[in-house]
Amino acid sequence: MLEIVGVSAGYGGRERGRDVTAVIEDVTLRVAAGEIVGLVGESGCGKTTLARVVTGLHRPSAGAVRVAEVDVHALRGRALRAHRRQVQMVFQDPCLTLSPRQTVRQALAEPLHIHRIGDTRSRSTRVSELMDLVGLDPQVGDRRPGQLSGGQQQRVAIARALALEPRLLICDEPVTALDVSVQATVLNLLCDLRDRLEFGCLFITHDLAVISQLADRVAVMRHGRIVEQGPTGDVTTRPRHPYTRTLLAATPTMDIETKARSV
Ligand SMILES: Nc1ncnc2c1ncn2[C@@H]1O[C@H](COP(=O)(O)OP(=O)(O)OP(=O)(O)O)[C@@H](O)[C@H]1O
Ligand SMILES: [Mg+2]
Known part of the structure; x- marks a missing residue:
């Protein structure tokens, strides 16, 4: 699904x-369809920069990014717009993607409008489906972001990202601003959606506890390089790189299961 091969960028x-x-150097990472890969590393190590390279917003100085075997940075015009449809992002701050003036229903219909999908009626049906998909009560459809909780705002942002049925979802610290119990419900929602819709997901966080709940595989980034990657269970129980051990030691609660059960 996603192949990042020898990518450097700055x-x-x-x-x-x-x-x-130079910010990221020689990064090689793959995400299969239906797989969640966690990218973990300290602030400033280059995680968001890598996400921007994958979405095509930032040009790498070396290497290639392929989504469904198409080289993202070779695309122009119509092909680039089609690619943008396949790769969607969810950010730490949902207000980056949600306009304060749009109601929930308007925010969810907008991507369908932009890509000229369906008519008013079928869009309205799709918006209701999307709200149901992320567990939003139909009553909140006419509210604006300022009238929603942080968790609800992030559900809207996720629903909007999924409106165009992307093949790849890039989540950049999507639960960092939420309190612990809401974090767990949003993470469970993402897992559930991945199972149902089978998109690939690159999940960026500085929190290994979050990764251990969610990701099939994990890649550890330090100073712009991937220092270790592997199945999540292996990396969190038998870390090979000293930096991964430091990260694990600095993760106060690896008992995220307890968090999940408490909601
Ligand atoms: N537009 C920019 N121009 C110049 N330098 C930048 C720009 N954006 C980011 N940087 C620098 O690139 C490095 C990596 O930034 P990046 O945002 O990718 O880190 P990050 O791992 O996402 O950090 P965080 O966990 O804090 O979000 C940092 O040193 C940052 O200062
Ligand atoms: Mg970042």
Whole structure:
């Protein structure tokens, strides 16, 4: 589904064949259809930069990103718009994707409008389906983001990301701003949606406890490089890289199961 092969990227342009500010270096990572891969690492290590490279927003200085075997950075015009449909993002702050003036129903109908999918009636049906999919009460359909809880806002952002049936969902710290019990319900929702819709998911977080609840595989990033990757159970119980051990030691509650049961 997603193949990131030998990707390097930075900011500030390039001088003498090198990035002025190199941020990620030689990253290779794959996400299969229906798989959740966790990307974990400390603040500033380059996680969001990698997400921007995958969505096509930021051009890598080396390497390639392929989604469903198509090279993302070779696309232009109509093909690029089609790609944007297949890859959707959910951010830490749902207000980045939700306009304060739009109601929930308007926010969910907008991607369908933009991509000219269906007519007013079929869009309205689809919006109701999406709200049901993420467990939003039909009553909140006419509310605006300011009238929703943080958890509800994030459900709307997830529903909006799923409106176009993407093959790949990139979640950048989507539960970091939520309190622990709401975190667990949103994570359970994502797991459930992945099972039903079979999208691939790159889930970015600095919290290994979150990864251990959710991800099939995990990649550990440090200073822009992947230092270790493997099945989540292996990496969290038998970490090979000293940095992974440090991260594990710094994760106060690996008992996320307890969090999940408490809601
Ligand atoms: N637009 C930009 N211009 C210049 N440097 C940037 C830009 N965006 C990010 N950086 C730098 O790139 C590095 C990686 O940033 P990035 O946002 O990818 O980190 P991150 O792992 O997502 O961190 P966090 O966990 O805090 O979100 C940081 O040193 C940051 O200061
Ligand atoms: Mg980030």
